[in-house]
Amino acid sequence: MTKFLAQKIAQYALVIFITVTINFFLPRLMPGNPLIYLAGEDVAFLSAEEKASLLADYGLDKPLGQQYIIYLKNITTGNFGYSYQKKKPIADIIKERLPWTLLLTGSALILSSLLGVVFGAAAAWRRGTKTDAALLIQFMFFNSMPSFWVGMILVAVFGATLRWFPIYGAQRAWMPLSGWAYYKDILRHLVLPLTTMVLISIPSTFMIMRYSMLNVLGEDYILMAKAKGLRENTIKYRYAVRNALLPMVTIFMLQLGYMFSGATVIETVFAYPGLGRLMFEAVTGRDYPVLQASFLIITVAVVLGNLLADLLYPLVDPKVRR
Amino acid sequence: MTRWPEFWKVFKEKKLGVIGVIILICFIAVALFAPLIAPYNPSVRVSTPFLTPSSQHLLGTNDIGNDILSELIYGTRISLLIGVIAAFISISIGLLVGLVAGYYGGLTDALLMRIVDLILVIPFLPLMIVLSAYLGPSFWNIIIVIGILSWVRPARVIRSQVLTLKTKTFVESARSLGATNSRLLFTHIMPGVIPLALAQFVLASSYAILVEASLSFLGLGDPFQKSWGTILYYAQARGAFLTSAWVWWILPPGLLTTILVLGFTFTGYSLEEILNPRLRGR
Numbered sequence: 001m002t003k004f005l006a007q008k009i010a011q012y013a014l015v016i017f018i019t020v021t022i023n024f025f026l027p028r029l030m031p032g033n034p035l036i037y038l039a040g041e042d043v044a045f046l047s048a049e050e051k052a053s054l055l056a057d058y059g060l061d062k063p064l065g066q067q068y069i070i071y072l073k074n075i076t077t078g079n080f081g082y083s084y085q086k087k088k089p090i091a092d093i094i095k096e097r098l099p100w101t102l103l104l105t106g107s108a109l110i111l112s113s114l115l116g117v118v119f120g121a122a123a124a125w126r127r128g129t130k131t132d133a134a135l136l137i138q139f140m141f142f143n144s145m146p147s148f149w150v151g152m153i154l155v156a157v158f159g160a161t162l163r164w165f166p167i168y169g170a171q172r173a174w175m176p177l178s179g180w181a182y183y184k185d186i187l188r189h190l191v192l193p194l195t196t197m198v199l200i201s202i203p204s205t206f207m208i209m210r211y212s213m214l215n216v217l218g219e220d221y222i223l224m225a226k227a228k229g230l231r232e233n234t235i236k237y238r239y240a241v242r243n244a245l246l247p248m249v250t251i252f253m254l255q256l257g258y259m260f261s262g263a264t265v266i267e268t269v270f271a272y273p274g275l276g277r278l279m280f281e282a283v284t285g286r287d288y289p290v291l292q293a294s295f296l297i298i299t300v301a302v303v304l305g306n307l308l309a310d311l312l313y314p315l316v317d318p319k320v321r322r
Numbered sequence: 323m324t325r326w327p328e329f330w331k332v333f334k335e336k337k338l339g340v341i342g343v344i345i346l347i348c349f350i351a352v353a354l355f356a357p358l359i360a361p362y363n364p365s366v367r368v369s370t371p372f373l374t375p376s377s378q379h380l381l382g383t384n385d386i387g388n389d390i391l392s393e394l395i396y397g398t399r400i401s402l403l404i405g406v407i408a409a410f411i412s413i414s415i416g417l418l419v420g421l422v423a424g425y426y427g428g429l430t431d432a433l434l435m436r437i438v439d440l441i442l443v444i445p446f447l448p449l450m451i452v453l454s455a456y457l458g459p460s461f462w463n464i465i466i467v468i469g470i471l472s473w474v475r476p477a478r479v480i481r482s483q484v485l486t487l488k489t490k491t492f493v494e495s496a497r498s499l500g501a502t503n504s505r506l507l508f509t510h511i512m513p514g515v516i517p518l519a520l521a522q523f524v525l526a527s528s529y530a531i532l533v534e535a536s537l538s539f540l541g542l543g544d545p546f547q548k549s550w551g552t553i554l555y556y557a558q559a560r561g562a563f564l565t566s567a568w569v570w571w572i573l574p575p576g577l578l579t580t581i582l583v584l585g586f587t588f589t590g591y592s593l594e595e596i597l598n599p600r601l602r603g604r
Contacts, residue, residue, distance in 0.1 A: 011436075011439060011440065011443070012443065014440060015440055015443045015444060018440065018444070019444065026453075026456050027456070030456055037456065137338075140587055140588075141580065141584060143587070144528070144579075144580045144581075144583035144584040144587060145576065145580045146532055146535040146536065146539070146551070146554075146576055146579050146580070147536070148535075148536065148539045148554070148558075149535075149554060149572070149575075149576030149579065149580075150576075152554070152557075152558060153572065153573065153576070156568035159563075160563055160564045160565075160568075167563075257443070260445050260448070261445045261446060261447035261448060262447070264448060264451060264536075264540070265447075265536045265539060265540065268539070268540060269558065279540075280540050280541075282455075283451060283540055283541060284541055286455070288455070288456070291452055291455055294448070295448045295449065295452045298445050298448045299444060299445055299448070302443065302444075302445045303443060
């Protein structure tokens with residue numbers, strides 16, 4: 001077990017190292033002025049002295065190897081540079097944005113996993129029936145929808161037309177609220193982006209849960225339980241669902257990776273002030289350092305999620321506990 | 323491929339697969355005959371901007387006075403082409419990696435599969451966004467970015483198929499007759515893998531189309547060759563969801579994307595069910 005974990009940790013460290021290396025080389029390999037790629041297109045508005053000091057900051061006058069060491073040192077100390085477009089240190093921007101993405105993806109992860117498991121188990125239990133087929137086709141359809149488009153439709157219908165929910169941001173922009181009203185406001189802003197993300201994420205959990213449950217239902221101990229004349233619900237929940245859930249632990253965390261990816265487009269639709277929206281703003285503003293930093297933070301978050309799954313799995317499944 | 327009629331007999335039984343193929347044929351036809359079907363040239367200003375639907379413009383006009391219906395018809399070409407070419411690139415890489423890893427085994431296999439594990443962890447869409455942002459928005463850049471980053475899953479599936487084929491008697495006997503590695507790989511193992519690769523190609527296309535839509539929606543699509551995703555990018559930027567324009571400007575491109583992706587998924591799953599021995603009988 002320790003060997004397995006050590007291997008995994010080495011693998012994840014390598015992933016982060018690769019991400020950092022991609023980030024380092026991309027701006028330096030692009031044709032044209034590397035300063036633009038390092039500090040963003042707003043560099044054009046800087047004076048000659050500012051540009052010179054910027055060059056020195058990034059160590060662009062030094063050999064590549066030395067630049068790389070400076071870069072690694074900065075990253076490990078949480079120094080992601082400065083956004084000339086937002087006129088703020090990038091680390092500060094990330095600190096503001098990260099909690100919103102965590103709120104959105106975290107709640108979406110819990111909700112979509114729950115629903116995916118419930119529907120997946122129900123479909124497998126009724127394998128081959130009309131309910132099973134209907135659920136399968138419905139989730140295949142959900143799986144084929146572009147996530148941002150679902151968001152846009154929800155905004156148009158429940159936001160702009162029916163005016164049930166706010167369509168923009170994560171909280172009221174005017175007159176800050178406090179106490180209960182504050183949380184209620186945040187919750188109201190969360191509804192539409194959350195619904196979008198859940199709708200998009202259920203299908204993969206559903207498919208895997210259904211498959212896992214079908215496998216379990218074919219096991220001898222289910223047959224045995226039936227032969228013993230146990231109540232249907234006992235077989236279903238205590239025997240089948242419980243065992244089918246085991247592989248899902250890994251899936252929950254893998255889902256997190258997809259959700260962080262999905263957040264980039266979904267947050268964009270709702271102008272939800274998370275990391276994903278930040279990436280979009282960085283793309284439109286050609287603010288490359290912000291783009292890189294968000295990419296790195298998202299990768300780190302996904303890697304941590306994976307690591308958590310690896311740590312949790314032996315706790316849930318006694319078979320791999322050693 | 324002498325078994326085509328036989329194959330078709332089995333495939334016909336898969337209702338979803340047949341629906342999928344019909345959907346694909348319809349979209350390919352629209353893409354091929356776009357100039358004949360489209361009422362206007364999609365990149366020319368033909369009327370006042372923001373027109374509501376009328377008999378002249380069935381889906382109204384966009385923010386710069388282009389006919390939206392014509393944009394959608396021509397967009398079929400772009401979305402379909404990007405998806406299919408990107409999927410082709412990813413399958414080619416996946417096929418090569420899967421064949422080499424599965425056939426040679428040992429250290430080569432271990433190394434390649436380690437790389438696959440690494441790539442699987444990296445959040446793909448953010449990486450694609452970063453790459454496309456540096457490369458700049460263009461038709462080919464999007465294809466390259468999607469193609470070179472989505473070969474991992476096909477590589478895995480193909481590798482496991484090669485592993486089973488490798489132990490089959492016909493491969494063993496060819497080997498004992500002194501067939502070289504490359505002969506074994508290309509004349510004995512490859513034909514057994516191609517059908518499965520085809521199924522993977524169809525599934526990869528559905529994935530590529532969705533990813534292309536996302537990237538284009540973030541403004542990374544070619545502004546001169548508008549895909550459905552690019553159309554939605556402009557609709558979002560001009561706030562079409564705040565007015566009733568969403569019904570003819572936002573609903574159709576997303577619905578078309580969904581149906582096309584569904585066509586690929588139905589076809590792909592049915593193919594896979596027939597061709598992947600692991601899934602048979604499930």
